[in-house]
Amino acid sequence: MAGKIAALAQIADLDLKLLKLFKTVVECGGFAAAETELNISRSTISIHMSKLEARLGLSLCQRGRSGFVLSEEGAAVYQAVNRLLEQIEDFRSQLNGMHVQLAGELRILTSDSVLLDPRCPLTPALGEFARQAPKVRLALDIEAMGEIERRVLAEEIHLGVIPFHRELDGLDYLPLYQEQCYLYCGADHPLFAEHDDARLTARLADYPLAHAELQTHPEISRQLAGFRREGKAYYYESRAALLLSGAYLGFLPDQFAAPYVAAGRLRTLLPQQHHYRLGMVAISKRHARVHRPRDQFLALLRAQLARQGGH
Incomplete structure (x- = not known):
């Protein structure tokens, strides 16, 4: 009996296809009847059965002129296969249920007006996440990027969206889109009406600049x-x-400044000379504690990027 138990313990290492084939043969009552069910020839079934017996080190059945008869070991294996397949199905059902029943809270911080940029994939991903995980409470707010980095590393929040300005150990970076920034002045600024590039260049240093410090x-x-x-x-x-006060120059993203430019309240200064790009990224903690809502949202974010053609 000890030998039988040791042999049955090896089932977990076997090819499930062979076990399912054996189950079908038993339930059909023999090789001949199983041919139709399995849609393979009797000789192929015999080869698979021999392979299974060799891997188990057991004789599972007698076959021949006297018909198909399960051995004592074969009956024990048949019962074990049924239990194994039931457990696999239970495991699959539990996993599916876990995906359906996502709960808890997903905390996201973004830097400044990221969510208002039509190129940002975060907003459509948020909508899809809310539909897929209605039991998860979304907490979304705006914070300075240094604070976002700190809070992601401390696992106080699950995800941050910031301009890429450095790479910190312990963080994963998912590129989202590029933001183009230009130099602007307001309609009341002395340089607003100056259109000579040489004079503009010479006078820029005469006026204060507003910046993020x-x-x-x-x-x-x-x-x-x-x-x-x-x-x-x-x-x-x-x-x-x-x-807009007319007292300062400053750099702004073109998407943010566009409505003010269209209204004649801001003007771009020397765009060929004064511009820079910001790469917007989603940051998450590397090796963070398991948090399924965060992982699900990141998957949706990557899918949205793929649809937008960014990845």
């Missing part, structure tokens, strides 16, 4: 060099307010 990547640092960085305004809305 962050240590950023080299391209932005080069663009800020030579300006009088006297106005601190991290968020785009507050920076735009300083520009």
Whole structure:
């Protein structure tokens, strides 16, 4: 009996196809009857059965002129196969149920006006996630990017969306889209009516610049060099307010500034010379605790990027 138990314990390592074939043969009452059910020849069934017996080290049945008869070992294996297949089905059902019953909270922070940019895949992904996981409570807010990085690393939030400005150990980065930034001034600024590029270039250093006061990547640092960085305004809305006051110059993303430009309240200055790109990324903690709503949302975000042709 100990030998039988040891042999049956090997079932977990066997090819499930062979076990299912054996189950069908038993339930059909023999090789001949199983031919139609399995849609393979009797000789092929015999080969598979021999392979299964060899792998188990057991004789499962007698076949011949006297007909198909299960051995004692074969009957025990048949019962074990039924239990195994039932457990596999239970496991599959539980997994499916887990996907359907996502619950808890998904906390996301974005930097500034990311969600208003039509190129950002976050908004459609949020809509799809809400439909797929209605029991998950979404918490979405805006924060400075340094704070977003800190809170993702501390696992206080699950996902952040920021301009890519550095790569930190412990974070994964998913590129989303590119943001183009230009230099602007307001309609009441002395340079608004100046259209001579040479005079504009010469006069830029005469006026204060509103900026985020962050240590950023080299391209932005080069663009800020030579300006009088006297106005601190991290968020785009507050920076735009300083520009609209007529007292400051400043860089803004083109999508954010477009309505003000169309209304004649802002003007782009020397766009061929003064511009830089921001790569927007979604950040999540590498090796974070398991959190299925976050993983599901990231999968939806990647699918949305694929639909937009970005990945």
